[in-house]
Amino acid sequence: MSHLPNGQSALAVALRAVIAGQHLDADASQRALEVIMSGEAPEAQIAGFLTALRMKGETVEEITGAVRAMRARVVPIHVGRDVVLDTCGTGGDGAGTFNISTAVSFVCAAAGVTVAKHGNRAVSSRVGSADVLERLGVRIDLAPEAVVQCITEVGVGFMFAPMHHAALRHAAPTRRALGFRTMLNLLGPMTNPAGATHQLVGIYDPDRLDTVAQVLQRLGTRRAMVVHGDDGLDEVSIAAPTQATVLFDGRTERWVLAPEELGVPRAPLSAVAGGDGAENAALVREVLSGTATGPPTDIVRLNAGCALWVAERVVSVTDGVALATQLLRDGAALAKLDALARLSQELGS
Structure with a gap:
């Protein structure tokens, strides 16, 4: 001690x-x-x-x-890429949406962005990113060198938080007993094992937008967007404007993201609600396949557009939404999911 x-x-x-x-x-x-x-x-x-x-x-x-x-x-992941994106948020908004940021990671990988997705089991959705990826055939318990191989060969890999942050297990009983959010809930998105350089971070508390962005700035993050919907969503919302603190060019700014101004129609949050693991996995797969239409696809397009801007793949969020729309329509995002599932199963066997 x-x-x-x-x-x-x-x-x-x-x-x-x-x-x-x-x-x-x-x-x-x-x-x-x-x-x-x-x-x-x-x-x-x-x-x-x-x-x-x-x-x-x-x-x-x-x-x-x-x-x-x-x-x-942390148990680190050494990727060796100039731009490494993560879409991990804090969770805890209680909205019960499907796994939006997980779907976004495959859209970004399809755009040629290196994605090191950091996640855990259920927090804000009924099913966490780890849960839904398992349902989609992805091995989540890979050794660090296997995760690196996934990122290198496919462009996206998943890091299961408990395997990389084992020391936090000592606080787990206390956190469960307290039953309310603490500082530890904010730390996950800022402790990516691959040292993500670019991050889209959804958070549960609008009062922490500037704080989280300033922490990321101090820690050397090159570009980030920290978001909270006016409807309480810890994603970029399609049901209301979203408040964002954006870190770029060494400074932070406050933005307001209105979906209709970015080419995405508004819809109620009930239209992007999740279900159990099987239902969420089926919905993610349907969205990534390009066969789905309506709010689930729209909210993935919107968040992917923001993530692509964060990753410096496009010059504006509007351009990012357009690129995401194309990648979903032609099945490129689904191809990344299937490739990760195949390789992770091979490496985990």
Whole structure:
């Protein structure tokens, strides 16, 4: 355990400071997370620290330090590409949509973007990205070198979060017992094992848009779009305008993304609702095949358009939506899914 000269753990010291309403610098936050991930921290201290941070409000410095602690313990993926895109969001919006960002990853791969998809089991959808990919025939439990081979040969690979962030298991019982979102819910999208350089990040809390973008900026992300729909969706919504904090050219800006201004008609969120694993997998496959029409395809086109802009594949989101439409129509996105499923099964056998 990380101890200070007086014999107290860095977590205990940080807990007292946060309870007193003080902000931690990045180093103090990093040391506190290191204690949590060591497995030696008392559950009461973990719960107190996460709760006090939540009540105070986590700062950019505190989240940055926590991300650095997680990145230091990650099981990495070495891709060796200049642009690496991830579409992982925080989850937790409770909207029950189908797996939009998972479908988007295959559209982007079909456009020639290198995609390192980071994900887990169910959070905001009824079925998580890992769950639906399994249903679609993709092995999610591949060793790092096998994931690299998938990314190299297919252009897209999946990294199952628990296999790369094993140290967070020490906080899992506390997180379940607390039953509310904590800083740890924000960390997943910022701790991509492949070191994603470009990210589309959907988050559950509109008040964190600027904070998450600023953390990504400090950590060296080259381009990012952090989004939250006015209807509460942690994706770019087709039912309402979406608030976005965009990181590019070394600065951040606030955008408002209206679907109809980007060539996508509005539709209610009920039109993009998910179901169980089999239903979500069937819907994702139908959208990627180009045979589906209507809101499920539209919301994938919209989010893929944003992701393609983030990945610097197009010069505008509107151009990205047009390219995504073409890739869905001609089946190129489905071909990427099928290729990943085949190769991952070969490598996992």
